[in-house]
Amino acid sequence: MLPGITRLRVTAGALAVSLASSGAALAQEKGIDPEKKIVTVGAFTPVTGPVPFYSVLTHAADAYFKHLNENGGVKGWTINYITYDDGYDPARSVAVSRKLVEEDGAFALSAPVGTATNVAAIPYAKEKKVPMIGPIGGASAFFVEPNVFPLLPDYGWSAASNLDYAVKDLGLKKIALLWENDELGKSAKRGFDLYMKELGREPAESVPFDVKTTSFSPHIRRVANSGAEAVILFGSNANLAAALKAADLQALDVKWFAPFFTADPSTVKLAGDLLNGTYFSSWLLPVSSDEAEVKAYRESVAKYYPNDPVGVFGLNGWSNAALFAKGFEALLDSGKPLTGENLIAALETLDNASVGGAQGVSFKAGDHRGTRQEGIIQAKDGKFELVREFRPYPTAVFDAPAQ
Template sequence: MHRRTFLSSCAAATASIALPGLARAQAVSPGIDMANKTVTVGAFTPITGPVPFYAILTRAAESCFKWANETDALKGWKINFVTYDDGYEPSRSVAVTRRLVEENKIFALAAPVGTAQCTAVIPYAKEVGLPMLGPIGGASALFAERLVFPLLPDYGWSAASNLDYAFNDLKASRVALLWENDELGRSAKRGFDLLMASSKKEAAESIPFEVRSTDFTPHMRRIANAKAEVVILFGSNANLAAALKTAERLDFQGKWMAPFFTADPTTYKLAGPLLDGTYFSSWLMPVGADDANIKAYRDTVGKLYPNDPIGVFGLNGWSNASLFVKGFQLLLESGKPLTRANLVDVMETMSNQTVGGARGVTFKANDHRGTRQEGIIQATSGGTFKLVRDFKPYPTDVFDAKI
């Protein structure tokens, strides 16, 4: 099992609570080294398996923590970040988390990778009282647990943003959904179905696929026969590239939409110019924005990992790591004991914060919807992306639906 560890810095907020397994040691929690002013956090990441390029997310998160250490963002405190490979397999994600807790004594999970993977870890996290900040996934289940603070939106909200754009901006009447047959895709389908129902419309098609799918011939034949004008795909970068290649082979002429994390140079490497014209919902500011937080991402990753593309994918990892930095800063500023329980309490006081590439991040008691709006960007020739619709709130019928 691959392991990475390094020192980084972070920040958090506090207040103690009575959560199962959280309020044991009010002096400090595991992962807090008062003598050396170090906090240890961990994550699982797919160095092997079907999506090894997702490790870009973890390298960006690592870069964020190193940047925080170097800039003394935590007023003398450093972050020790430990990661292990889980092969993108949920059962291994649970095993990795157990190892991080029992061997590395982590204070929290920070920017762990994978929707199904993060969801699978929740029962164990609840058992031991382990906070999870910035899970890099979009399942509905991640918003229903007090220990979990997602920066990413529920993929159902993003799918609804895509569908809203297809209806109101692209003026499409027949929209199809291709969804990965796991927590990622099912969450997207939930939002898609809710907005379809509230709009009193029906999907042209709604078809699941497996994460390792490379041939979308039967899917695209059904979509073509349904005369879909727009296809919304919720799956990996590799899935999107494979579907686009199949569509070209079958001469399907419809427009394509996909989630934010596929609006990245890594997808261009897989799909080439077939990606041109594809639309993406995005909760992140453009990577080229003249913003201090985003510039820090570009400069730091460019220095530490010059071979990694500077794109939305990396900014996603950086921003989710930034959530822990922001949270631990709040915890330190509160003056409360550095416990997991107090970290959870203080996270629920975060309001309208800038976190990496995200804006207006807010958490409340019983409301862990950190990101609350998205824009639409489009792939253009030359491997670049542009904002084509400004940020606006998610469709209310989906955003306010009970999870």
């Protein structure tokens, strides 16, 4: 075992069920056991380091594969999911990737965690022709790499979806943006500004803030002075809660909008009743949804990781794991040899697919923008409800050149 790499868990279970289709050619490839019908995949995840709570994502992915295996796997194939701690250190992420591929024989990386960590691992995965399925992070590089298949959308697309709903559905005219002054917020600002230009409008106000900001009084004052009818905030759930509290103290009465990852019970704990009425553009269904996949997520996490919170963070991990299963099923259906190259080709046939809590997922050669539409969720009395169906991202932003 490499120094500094801690084994998190190996999940291999469930009895394999015989494969129904008889014509599939099963090539002997790393990570493929055609006799036992087991496919091995893996991921790096930060059990230690600055963001250990991100391991919730991997717990949910692991819960997905356990649930899948207990219910017959993928056409009788069992998923063996191996994960290792990388401490959220990109250099260690590359080392973990190498170990997974060269020692554990991983067929693909599935739901590896982190933006910088996934970006660091791409060159190695490309060199070894290993598919990276559902990297959990936000980087434009993910959309153009031939072996990378992301679910998470660009934050600029999400900001444009929020703006589109505010203007076209609610009829609001003066919209302000509060944005975290890092790549997350800058990406949101690019999409917001681009769609504002498309609409022929100007922002009522555009106010950056540091991720560590706890007092939003001056920011809210600027918004109030602008006469804004609505505020779109792109930052953490703590940022959103702090901004809502500052707005309440200043008696600012506006509509609030935020990104998908803040539509979470943890935000309710931070903001309380002030969160009521807030809208969220989301590529994921609400965590409280009665859809079968979301219900299975809630039940499986409660079963396998009872100490983990049930929320959008976990549904994110669950959905990214589901993408591998969806692609592997398409590969089996194709009847082609079970190779990484053919897995990539199979994933590029997905069209308007439901994947975990995501809707309308499509990939094609040269275009790996998997998530292509979002719904609008609203906070209501501690719960989250879908108030507008999933729609495609505004074309002017979705088709803009990646930056």
